[in-house]
Amino acid sequence: MAVGVLALQGSFNEHLAALRRIGVKGVEIRKAEQLDNITSLIIPGGESTTMAKLAELHNLFPALREFVRMGKPVWGTCAGLIFLADKAVGQKIGGQELVGGLDCTVHRNFFGSQIQSFEAELPVPELAAKEGGPSSFRGVFIRAPAILEVGPGVEVLASVSIKEGSAESESKVIVAVKQGNILATAFHPELTIDSRWHSYFMKMSPSNNEITAAGSSSNYYEDPESYLYNKQPKTDLPIYE
Template identity: 40%
Template sequence: MIKIGVLALQGAVREHMQSLEACGVEAIAIKHKEELQEVDGLILPGGESTTMRRLIDKYDFMDALKGLAAEGKPMFGTCAGLILLAKHLIGYNEPHIGVMDVTVERNSFGRQVDSFEADLAITGVADDFPAVFIRAPHIVDAGENVEVLCKHNGRIVAARDGQFLGCSFHPELTDDHRITAYFVEMVKEAKQKQLV
């Protein structure tokens, strides 16, 4: 049985867990770094990236998160989670976890009042995914090995870099579980490789 964790420090944790369960896998709310040992993959949910970073530091999660990435375990960052995964952040000298070869700009679609929904064509996922954007970041630049999965109005809003998946929007705030299912397949593939 595949087990996927959701970093449960802040953000839309319950919604991600419901989406994982709808995809037929066990979801674990990760509140202590030791619990990362139990999972085959991890979702970093949307929320507020600055607050999340403070909590990651407060509860001493950073080395464990980097360790999970180094073990080859897939990680999926949505909205604030994408910011945490990015190697480069516009306006910041240091990344957070810094494992996904992308440059990200925060709040690039405006403030809370500028939130919107759009149907997106996401490579390998769906032609009509209902994406919810709330104070969303976007990927300004993607490294040469990064697969751009989706653009909205010319801006990259979903990408995959090997075991890392990131998107600007909140897939968990819809009843459409296709992008979660895509991540579940990434986790299954990674687990198969580790068993070989």
């Protein structure tokens, strides 16, 4: 049984590559019946309205909702986070259909347009405790959503600090959460060389623990600081310190 990556649009190839780095087989999912052959599912980043229209065209929403309801691990990144939210604001006229299951309210385009994309160092104590490596993660935010509110059963895994207007004061916005079988990130771990989020997701299914332990990169665990920051490809995105 493989890990499925919804391959309607967006960064599904990057997720498949990240899974290969930890020794896990990923398969592209485009039809409802393909969900029967996977143990867990990743819904990638992309253009959420376009993804929703394609999912509706292929009659995927009922099957996706059933997959979530069955308790199989599901991870949404960026647009995938919007898909999984019970409520989304800031949508285009007419809105879009959601899969739901994650007790939160998401702002679809919280951080602004494509040119306002950025990177930020995110404190990730839960990820570091489970997967080792640095206590922070370099999050890549591309026309990203943010989580405005979470329900009582939702665990916050990461937040980003933002400046309020021209003032020096800062506030924190939630960008990664976990609720039962659902993981969601507003940023794009698949666009970095750091595979800890993928390994963390795999371990949400008990049967996958041995696979991820065998497939994890020895280079990363032997020298995480060097592996992450010296070998990571350079980008042109601004850095939020």
